[in-house]
Amino acid sequence: MVMPSRFLKNFAGKLSGTIKLVSPNGSLYDVEVAKRFNKVVLRHGWGDFVDAHHIEENNFLLFRHIENSLFEVLILDADGWEDNLSENESFQLDDLQTNPGPNYVLSRGSYLSKAQEGRVMALIQEIQPESTVYVAVMRKCHILKPGPYLAIPKGYAFAHFLHERTNVTLQRPGKSKKWHPRFYQRKDKHHVSSDSDKDEASHKSLKSNSGGPSEAPYIVSSKSCLSQSQKKIVEEKVRAIQSEVPVFVAIMKKVNADVSYRYRIMELGKRFAAPHLPHRGQTVLLQCMKKVWKTKMMILSGSRRWFLVGGWATFVRDNGLRVGDICLFELKKKGELTMKVHIISREQF
DNA sequence: TAGGGGCAACATATGCGCTC
DNA sequence: GAGCGCATATGTTGCCCCTA
Known part of the structure; x- marks a missing residue:
């Protein structure tokens, strides 16, 4: 059998030697590929394949490239009906486009063979759906990572979701x-985006149970330990800040500021966050050097942990934060949830 | 030209394990 | 056992390209 040159273009001359053909019943055939009169032809082994599947004149054969030299072959009779299509087989037949019937919507760019269409119609007849059925031919994105996900066409989604x-x-x-x-x-x-995740703009006033006379002027992340020189500088800063609520002190770790880290996040210690920060996620403004960055405060309800995400990475980048730098978070109690960030670079101690 | 597929980057969630 | 550093799994979005 002569292979069409348009088909061969897809393999950039790599189709030579022996290829393997998988028949509709799962049998595997080794077939020799050779050049004859400037044409690529299937030789030894092809005859066995033809005999085994009773291939006749005017039959259609669809070759689907699986990997390397492996092809799946679909055999159709002269009317385009498939022979021996097993229950789970799904072919995308670009050459056999059919218009979706009135009872179903087919995913864009997908096609059903006559046999598949017949089965879909029979199934629709059987289930008697109350509304239009959506038929999706499985693609890689439907079953593989990342994702997987199933895209629903806009028109169908607007009508039924x-x-x-x-x-x-x-x-x-x-x-x-x-x-x-x-x-x-x-x-x-x-598309018109949903507002469901934008309600973070409505900030509730802060809890105000802070300020007891015995409260420390600053709280260091419990796993961080300040050296004597660090402690001296931090205490000087905290005295200068004169905050009503304790200042949160964080020594930048890799996960906070290292550029090699894919995603940087800032965890606000529980001892600081639980009494002084809202117990629901919302936008937090970080103020530094008269500029403001918008970040998102996220609370993991299970473990009760407070994180700054979203714009935190931008804040780190814009202010050139590095591992070992110290940040002092001064909580502002007026208006939107705002924290003034005082940065002490690691060279200062 | 708009809609959708494909893929990678980005962002968030979660769990493990270490230290105190 | 609480708190937290970190790794990794999972979810979402940006962008490019193809196709109807």
Whole structure:
């Protein structure tokens, strides 16, 4: 059999020697690939494949490249009907595009062969759906990491889903097990974005149970230990700040400021955060050198840990923070949740 | 040209293990 | 056992490219 040159272009001359063909019933055939009269042809082994599957004139053969020299072959009769398609097989047949019927919407760029379409229609007939069925042909992004995810076409989603981030319930017919994947709109697709995650702008006033006469003027992260020289400089700074609430002192660790770290986060010690910070996530403004950075405070409800994320990495970068530098977080009690950050560079001690 | 797929980067969540 | 450093798993978004 002569292989079309357009097909061969996809392999940049790498198709030579022996290839393996997987037939619809799973059998594997070794077939020799050779050049004849400037054409690439399938030789030894091809005859066995033809005989075994009773391939006749006017049959269609679809070669799907799996890996290296391995091809899956789909055999269709003259009318385009598949022979021996097993239950789980799913082929994307670009050459066999069919228009979706009125009862279902097909994922964009996917096609059903006549046989697949017939099965879909039979299934729809059987289940008698109340609304239009969405048919998705599985792709890599549906089953592999990162993700996986299933994209729902805009038109279908607007017609049948809530227009906001929510959980949907998936259940297989006749099965009790349910799954609850998240449904959301991608922000990069110029859709109207959901406001569900933007309610952080409404800041509640701070808890004000601080300021007892015995309260220390500053709190050092419990795992950090200041040297004598560090302690002297920090105490001088804290005295100068004269904050109503204790100042939180953090020595920058790798996870806080090291550029080699993929993501930098800032954990605010529990002894400082629990009595002085809100117990719900919200925006925190960091003030330094008359400039302001917007960060997000995140609280892990299970472990009750307070983190600065979001704009923290930008703050680190803009202020050239390095591992070993010390940051003093002075909590401002008026207006939006704001912390003034005093930086002591590691060269100072 | 808009919508969607693919993929990588970025961001967040979670859990392990160490120290006090 | 609490607190926290850190690694890693998981979720989300940005961007490019392809296709209808």
